[in-house]
Structures are given as C-alpha cells and as structure tokens.
Amino acid sequence: TLMKVLSGVYPHGSYEGEIVYENQTINFKNLRDSEHLGIVIIHQELALSPYLSIAENIFLNNEIKKKGLIDWNQTNLEAQKLLAKVGLSEDANTPVSKIGVGKQQLVEIAKALSKRVKLLILDEPTAALNDADSAHLLDLLRQFKSQGMTCIIISHKLNEIAAIADQTTIIRDGRVIETLDMKADKVDQERIIKGMVGREMNNRYPARDPKIGAEVFRIENWTVHHPDDIERVVVDHANLNVKAGEIVGLAGIMGAGRTELARSVFGHSWGAKISGKVFVNGKEVNVKNVRRAIEAGIAYSTEDRKRFGLNLIDDIKRNISLASLDQFTKRGLVNANEEFKVASEYRESMNIKAPSANSIVGKLSGGNQQKVVLSQWINVNPEILILDEPTRGIDVGAKYEIYTIIQELAAKGKAVMVISSELPELLGICDRIYAISEGSITGEVERKDFSPELVMQYMTTVKDVSNV
Template sequence: MQDTILAMRDITKTFPGVKALQDVSIEVERGTVHAICGENGAGKSTLMKVLSGVYPHGTFEGSIEFDGQPVEFKSINDSEASGIVIIHQELALSPYLSIAENIYLGNEQAKRGWIDWNKTNLEAAKLLKRVGLRDNPITKVTDIGVGKQQLVEIAKALSKEVKLLILDEPTAALNDDDSAHLLGLISQLREQGITSIIISHKLNEIEAIADRVTIIRDGKSIETLEMHSGEVTEERIIRGMVGRSLESRFPDHESNPGEELLRIEDWTVHHPIDRSRKVVDGATLNVRAGEIVGIAGLMGAGRTELAMSVFGHSYGTGISGKVYKRGVEVRTNTVPRAIEAGIAYVTEDRKRYGLNLIDDIKRNISGSALGKLARFGFVNDAEESTVAERFRKSMNIKAPNVTAKTGKLSGGNQQKVVLSKWMFADPEVLILDEPTRGIDVGAKYEIYTVINRLADEGKGIIVISSELPELLGICDRIYTLSEGHITADVPRSEATAEGLMQYMTKYREVDA
C-alpha cells in the first residue's frame, strides 16, 4: 500500500490586494505522478512556490509535511536538501556554460576547493544517459534545443538525489516528439520510486501519465480525482477547472467575410545567417475583412518567419515580394511602417518580444500607440489609465488594478495584455502567432471569443497555431505551409486534421 510523501494542509497565501491561495490542501502518494490542473491564475504555481521555499515559511498560513516530518522551508536550498526539486516553466540554465557545468552549478564536484572536472563530466555523462541524452557533457547549453534543455534540468534534479520532482508546464514549449520523450522519462522515474508533481494545461498528457489529479479553482482546492478509476475524462477535468461544462471548446461564430483586406504575393525570405537558404519561398496568401484565416505547418515550416518578415522585416534577409492593403501596395519593411499600414503582429514569445515584464499593465497596453495619448509631446497619464482600465475589464484581465506588474500575471492574463496592446492600436489586420500557447481551456475560450469579436468588427485575422483542432475550430480557411511553400488553401467545410497533415508534409522527402 502506498504512503503519503507530501501533505499540504490549509495553505493560504496573500499578496497585496489578492488572495492567491485560500485553505488549499493536497496529498501526494509516494511513487506516483500527481497532476495539478486549474485555469491561469488559479494558484497552481503559487502553491508549488510555497512548497519549494520560493515563498518561505512565515509568508503563508498552513502546514506542510514531507516524508513523514513537518517542514518549514526558508529557501529553495532548504527544500532541495530535503529532496524536493522544482523545474520552472522558464528554464534556469546558463546558456554559455556546458551541460555538465549547469548540472553541478551550486553543487560542484570539488576537492580541497578545486573542481574535479573529470569527475564532473563523468558523473554528468551518467546522468545524461539516465535521462536519454547522448550529447557530450562539455557541450554548451546554448547549442542544444529546448527539449534537450528540459532533460538537462531533470538530470540536474537527479544529481541532487531528488525524491519529489515538480515540473511546471514541462511540455509547453516542446514539439510532439520531445513531449513524448519527456513524459516517457517521467514514467521511468516513477518506476524508480521518484514522485512527480506535474502542472499542465495539456489534458491529454495528464490522462496519459497521471495517477491522480488535483483541481484548483480561484485559489481553492476543489477536488482530487483518481485517474485510473475509468470515470475521469477531459470534460470532467474541465468542468472542475472552470466550474461549468464547456459544451464546445470553441464559441459559435458565423462568418461573413467582406472585401480583401490584405494580400501577400510571391513572398520570399532567406535565412539571416545562411543567405543561400530560403525559409519562405514564393508564398502567396490573402485575408478578407471579417475573416479568420489559419496557417498550419510543422516545426521549421516557416510560419513564424513568414509573419515576422511581413511585420517590419523583423526576420530574415533578402526579403522580396509585395504586400497589398485593399488592393494598394504598401511598404512594411519597418515595424512603424507595418503598423501605419494597419498590420499588427502578436508574437508567439510574449515574455521575450511581446511584453515589458518589469513594467505595469497600463504601460504595456499603451505602448503600441502612445501617439493616441500624447498632447504636445507628453502622454496624458489619466487618459492612459482610463484606456488600460477599460481593457482590463473588457478582456477580464485578472489583476487588482492596471498598475500591477505584468511579469506577476499568469500566462493567460499576460496574453490578454498583449492582445489589448494591439487592439488599442486598432489595426485592420491582426496576425496572431500561437495565441493560446501555455494557457488553459477557460482562458483559451475567452481568447477565441475576442478573436471572433474582432472579426465581427471587420478586422482580418491570421492565426498561426501548432494545434490543428484549434485551427479547425475557429478558422474560416486554413493555409498549409511546408518547407516555406504554401501547399494548400482549404476552406473550413473541407478541412480535416488528416487532410491538413498531408498538405503540411507535401514537400518533405521520405528518409531512405
């Protein structure tokens, strides 16, 4: 019979103006995979930061027992010394150090004050083999992909003799193959007796790997479900997360496209370093007023590169082709010119390119169109606050006020701030690159509703997404992109996941 390795009871955590957690309780059985689900801002990550000592004992109410003993962690070092290791969604690796150096950073293999590099690299190689990585331990982290970096983080956790591994959205930035490998590794660790807590919005992954799932809603623990009971479905989890049934993942929408708003003709983009390589090759596409157009493609197909190159030549070299707005050719070779032409681009990497995380909601929303708020060269602060507050309410951004730091918001609320920023600029064409990446089903539904509302206002919307069900659920037409080529333009009535996948792989050669 399994025993309890972790018990958190009546955890309450308050920030100024916000009660993030209220009497949350959770028990985790030893040697299992325990999932935590909830909408963005529900308190999942906050709970794990309480557990790991990021929020030290004394800054919250409630009690924690780990491995049969009451614990009062004052820091991450305290929790790691007890065998608890947390891997955050934003990986904490130093890109210019080697894999081995990263694994043993802060836990150096040293004798008499000198690091034993032979031992460091040898032990790192053993850990890499354990997580299924074949890379040389002296390889710099900057030279490996995100999927491998996630495995390096787990190897680092194993070097600390981890008993409880916490993974916060571990597959959010991974492709399908890397995600499958990571989930397989978590299963292997379970067989080795290591307990894992996984926070994820990908309900299919939770169904596949978790033994139990605890649902948190609005800072409160709602229920814990046994995944092997045969009665737990994605719909059942969603009902617990949002407090109601989502009869459809996508809101109903009736499309009535009007005149052609944007046409991109014979668009070609070369790689910024290897200038002989075409990343986008002769792409032609269009979007009409009130139309939602999707772009589907596998990793490396050139989707983001196409969007960024159109929006101010933000990516690539040797860019050629023409952009037409309502039939008139426009120049979009700089970001200001693209904005002036009525085009906006919501990046897939909101934290790096879409937001100033150390500034507040107000400044982030106004940033794309400060000229609308300026009088004699000065920004009208009162008007700026009024505009931001209007978007905070209309977009349902969960924050006490518009002076809250954007970096403190959940992923879904950050995405709403990015959308608000460009909605304030009032573009005619809005390009959304992975608009729902890393956010929960409830927040996704709200984003879809906003997209539909913008289309109803006559905007032209282009949605780039890795999730085919998403494109099939919200788009009027879907372009497929493969190796930089547009391979099909499929209306919603004819689109299927299987058919789109065939077009997405059309130019790919079969391995010998």
Template sequence: MRDITKEFPGVKALQDVTLEVERGSVHAICGENGAGKSTLMKVLSGVYPHGTYDGEIVLENSTAEFRDIRDSERAGVVIIHQELALSPYLSIAENIFLGNERQRNGFIDWDETNVEAQKLLARVGLGDNPATPVREIGVGKQQLVEIAKALSKRVKLLILDEPTAALNDEDSAHLLDLIRHLKGQGITSIIISHKLNEIRSVADRVTIIRDGRTIETLELSAHEVSENRIIKGMVGRDLENRYPDRTVEIGEEVFRIEDWWVHHPTEPGRVVIHGANLSVRAGEVVGIAGLMGAGRTELGMSVFGRTYGSNISGRVFVRGKEVNTRTVSDAIANGIAYATEDRKVYGLNLLEDIKRNISLASLRKLAKGGWVDAQQEYVVAERYRKSMNIKAPSVASVVGKLSGGNQQKVVLSKWLFSDPEVLILDEPTRGIDVGAKYEIYTLINELAAQGKAIVVISSELPELLGISDRIYAISEGHITGELPIADATPESLMHLMTKEKESDHVLS
C-alpha cells in the same frame, strides 16, 4: 500540504488548499490561469519561505519548514519552473552542477563533473557531449538538462511546472516517457499542465484548483475520467463546445502577400520561405498549419516589419493598396499587428505595469504636446482591463507577476489599441487554460465581426479547425495548399503539412 493560505497585497492567492501526494506516483495539478497552481508549488519548494504562508507541509511524516529553495532541495524537493533557469553560456555539465559543484581540495574537479554529468544525461536519455554550451541545444533537450540537474540533487519529489508548454510533439512524448521511467525508479512527480490529454496519459491522480481553493482530486489510473470532466472542475461549468459559434459575414479582401521570399538571417544562402502567396478577407479567420520548423512564425515575423530574415522580397497589400512593411513602425502605420508566440521575450516588458505595456505600440495616440498623457494612458488601460477581463488589482500591476493567460490578454490589448486592419496571432493560446482559451476565441470572433482580417498560426490542429474559415498548410517553407473549413480534416491537413517540397524557381 494542509490548509495552505497565501496572501499578497490585495489578493488571497491560496485559501485552505490541501494536497496529498503518494510516494512513487505522478500527481497532476490543473486549474485556470491565476487559480494558484504555481503559487502552491512555490510554497512547497521554499520559493515562498515558511512564515510567509499559513498551513503545514508534511514530507515523509515530518513537518517541513523550508526557509529557502536550498532547504527544500536538501530534503529532496526540486522544482523546474516553466521558464528554464539554465545559463546559455555555460556547458551542460556546468549547468547540471551549478551551485552543487564537484570539488577536490577546494577546486572544481572537472573530470568528475563531466563523468557524473554523462551518467545523469544517460539517465534522462540525452546523448550530447556534457561540454556542449546549453545555447547550442534545443528547448526539449534543455528541459532534460533541467531534470538531470534535479537528479544530481538526489531528488525524491520532482515538481514540473508546464514542462511541455514550449515543446514539440516528439519532445513532449519523450519527456512524458521519462517521467514514467522516473516513477519506475521510485521518484515522485508533481506536474502542472494545461494539456489535459498528456495529464490523462501520464498521471495517477489530478487535483483541481479553482480561484485559490482545492475543488477535488480525481483518480486517473482507471482511465475513466474524461477531459470534459476535468474541464468542468476547472471552470465550474460544462464547456459543451470548446469553440464559440461563428456567424460572421465575410467581405472583400483586406490583406494579401504575393511571392514572398525570406532567407535565413545568418545564412543568406538558405531560403526559409519560398514564394508564399496568401490572402485574408474582411471578417475572415485564416489559419496557418505546419509542423515545428515549417516556417510559420518566420512567415509572420518577416511580414511584420521584417523582424525575421534577410534578403526579403515580395509584395504586401492592405485593402488593395501595396504597403511598405520594412520596419515595425511601417507595419503598424499600415494597419498590421503581430502578437508573438513568445510573449515573455518579444511581446511584453515584464518589469513594467499593465498600462505601460498596453500603450507601448501606440504612444502617438496618447501624445499631448510631445509627452504621453498619463491620465489618458490610465483610462485606456483600465478600459481594456475590464473589457478583456484581465485579472489584476489595477493597471499599475506589474505584468511579470500576472498568470500566462492574463499576460496574453495584455499582449492582445496592446495590439487592439493600435486598431489594426490585419491581426496576425502566433500561438495565441499557448500555455493558457481552456477557460481563457474560450475567452480568446470569443475575442477573435468579435474582431472578425468588426471586419478585421485575422491570421492564426497554431500548432494545435483542433484549434485551427475550431476557429478558422480557411486554412493554409506550410511545409519546409512552402505553402503546400489551402482548404476551406468544410473540406479540412486533421488527415487532409497533415497530408499537406508533410507534403514533399516542389523544386523552386531560380532566383535572379
């Protein structure tokens, strides 16, 4: 790609970006949220067609002018977006060949479809029945189905946008092994990722993009480029400490849950959270650590308006007073906010603009005569756009078009405007870059300094160790222990996170 420039109204997303990818290599692209990485790949894959950008694409020594995504796929360029594009109600085989159907005499040949799908699944290491509906398999397997779909199109250049963002460690490792395996078969890959350790383990080179421009390309094959070296290129400065210093004074208890039991929403006989007890004091950041499926998110959602689970029992206290959290409105009214791990599904209305999303949880604060005061809504949103450094031309910008980091800042702005006593942050930095992470860590410190009680649920132990005052560990729905930060290490936390469950007392 030579001198690629792409403009949107009021924004120059890419300016003279150059990218050179060698055949049979794994080439990583790094940059902060909003740097232009995904835009560059949409240009390459024909999502943004020839004529809507300046510059030149050269594929196998020939100029490529893709009019749409079908054009690029015919040339062997296939992109897998961060938001998977599978139909949950179709089978694995139907998804693999959707738009590329195996036909005989004008009808779909189901025998060939299933046989070919089975072969493709074997190539990506997936042993599931091709007739299985996609909704019945996990996200990790869905990612492999997307790659099988790409292989069905005789892919030469595979583009993966944040392929491991929603995967657990085991699924991520399997996917990275598959990328290496495909490289051995001569398939070239471009991978966009914020997980620098993964990039260093799988990529041959990394190109760093900052503010829509190419900064540099580094050779990784010798394993001499450190994560800090990549970070410096991404943010334009050294991040000597990835976590800001904390000097917050911790006060009296603000939030407590006692003997909290949660049953599965569709299997009432199955207990998901077993008698949890947890407390947070003013100015304190309390982490919750646990492996995938341990019950971290289920605990947070069940406390916040019982948005997860059934047969929920237990008590919730805010500043020493027992409160009712049976609905989301009750939880908000009693000073509890919950920033979900899935911002695109539960946290935001992607079709609405920034100001509507920020006001969504606190419309009563903007009411005037039974109507929302539109002028005040604009003023509030603009205040948060500036204070949170949300990169958008105006608060009228549609949230669905923002980068992941800026979307996360909108989610946090929504809950800050509700002025909560207790803020539960579920994977607050998932899918965002190190620079934006630092901004969010700084914001957490500022909220703690205001006396808020903050709970952070995270899959990243270094993150919890870097920002918490105290950490609870959860295993199979049981809180297995708590550690002050002075005593917490990755080893001690992992011991608690994998601890065998103790026998439950019998529920009456």
C-alpha cells in the same frame, strides 16, 4: 504559486499552513533547502544560460570540485551519463543555444537528476514542445515513476494529464476544488474541464457565423534566410492571404517556419536577405521595420508574451499603451489620465481580472497577461492581426475567452491570422488553414474540408529537393 511554496521559492513565513514531506513537517528558507531534500522545480521559462555548455548548465551552482577547483573532466563525464538517462546523445560540451527547446527541456530534467531528485515538479513542461518531443518527455516521466520518483505536472494540456496522471487536483481561483483518481473514477478530459470552469462545457469553441469580405492582407513569394546562416532558407517563396472578417490558421510542426514568417513580415523583426511583397488592402507596403509595419496596419502578438510581449514589472496601462504611445502623447509628454482611462476600458471589456489598470502585469495569471497583450495590439487598430500561440499556457476557461475575443475582432471586419501548435484549436476557430513545412506553404484547406488527417498530411509534407 502553490508549487513555488512547495519548492522553497516562497520561504516559510510568506504563507499559512504546513508542508509535510516524507512524514515530516518542513520549513524551507530558500530553494536550496528544498533541493537538499530532493525537491526540484522546473519552471515554464527554462532557467538555462544559452552561452554555457550543456554540462556547465547541468552542474551550475552544484559544481563537481577537486581540491577547490572545478573538475571539468568529471563534470563532462557525469553530464554525459545524465544526458543518456534522459535520452539525449548530444555532446555535453555543446552550447545550450545550439539545441532546440525540446532538448533544452530534457537538459533541465538532467539538471534535476544531478541533484538526486525525489520529487520533480514540472510547470507546463510541454507547452513549447512539438508532439514528438512531448511524447518523449511523457515516456520519460513514466520511466521515472517506475523507478520510484514522484512527479507533479502543472499543465493545461488535458489530453496529456488524462494519459499520464494517477491523480489530478483541480485548482480554481486559488482553491482546491477536488482531487480525482484518474483510473478509479474513469476521468476524461470533459470531467476535468467541468472542475476547472465550474460548469459543463459542451463546446470548447464559440459558435461562429463568419461574414467574410474582401482581401485585406497578402504576401507573395515571401522568402527569408536565417540570420546566423545566410545560406539557409527558412521561409521559401510563401504565398498566402487573409480576408476581412476571416480567421486564418497557420499550421506546422515546430521548426517549420511559422513564427519566422510572421516575425519577418512584422517589420523584418527576424531574418536576413528577406524578399517578396506584402500587400494591405490591395496596396504594396514597406515593412522594413516595425514602425513601418504598424503604420501599414500590421500587428503581431508574439508567442512568448513574458519575454517579448510584456514589461512584467510595469502596470497594465503602460503595457497596453506601449505600441500606440502616439495616441497618448502631446509635445513629448504622455497623458497618464488618458492612458489610464483607455486601459480601464480594456480591463472591463476584455475581462482582465485585476484590481485596476495600475496593477502590475507580472502578478497576473497567464490568461490575463494574454488579454493585456491582445489589448495592446487591438489598440493599434490594425488591419491584420497576427496571433502567435495566443492560448499557450492558459487554462480552458481563459482559452474560451480568447477565442471569443478573436471572433469578435473578425466580426468587426478585422483580418486575423492564428499560429498554433494545437491543431484542434485551429480546426475549432479558423475559417481556413494554411499548412507550412520546411518553410514552404504545402497546403490550403477550407473549413468545409477540415480534417485533422488532411491538415497533418500537409504539415508533414517533405520538400522535393531532387531538382534543386
């Protein structure tokens, strides 16, 4: 919210106080006003059109014109120069849909450079990036700093803040708690966490005493082809299982096939030429569509809650009931009172910080939105709950609450699978971890054998194609 004020998304008059920029008090009517002064914000949800080219995206609403017409030759030439500045070698005519999310983030930065940016604001810039793309982006910011550009990063990845920031301002419940000089004060991650949650956090993960039962969920020889390239195998003869009361992690670098595996199991909601078997409580089940998957006891919480997990313009109660409307419906009508009652119970038990179950989901923080998503699927009462990036883009305190919720589900006998790009998270909360690389399950590690090096070794195993 604060950065939206600074960048002109929220205009002057919608807030109290002053913005002082280059020793002058300034009032922005809109985003264009701030961009004219060199202030550019890149939101967590990238604002790129997938069907336009890279060059078209870079100069969208900032077109290079000649005699009233867009000069496409100059547009492509300038776009190529900007791509070089951010370390991309892609052809500027390439559609954005053809490049990965890491490169799309760099296209957003190239777009900012086209506006002669002086102050670059990045909201969770590495949330969806793998380690290599994250490292490249941070190196790029260091380069910008050496050239005199100022950058503000909003991030919950504290290791990155500790590595790159000169100063860190901690905000909690809408108030500035403190500003730390990272070098002079010798600030580490634990110090930042203390400021964020208001107390010492000796353990980032709740203590756990697992009581693991019989097998609940199993897939055998699960194979999935890419829907746009039918010959490309994305998940290759995968085998895994999850037991009652067990939390199992699925680790892999971006593009390894983690989400594709989960979505394909959840009612064939992704992929083509899907084959293999799915078992729930020892019985083979038909998961040819999402309804069948839910009826079989499978629930999936998406990695992108804002695009696929929630209706942001609707309220908490309707979002929670979305996947279980049958519980609230009689003769084709929804019982709104029962819907409100159940949602209010979840608001209380999940500690969703909102005035009531009628609150609009889009106005909640990321952590509270994630709790709504979890409530939505817990209410289905599944046998196996697959959580894809359940703590992406939320703060340390909210993460701890999510971990506690996951553990409580396991303690009640639910089988839980967690997909995460943060290896320390999987090591901290899971009983077992599968590693996936190039669509194949390459390793399985029990908790007693956990080590980052071993899991990473499996995650980076290259498929042997010599005999293929």
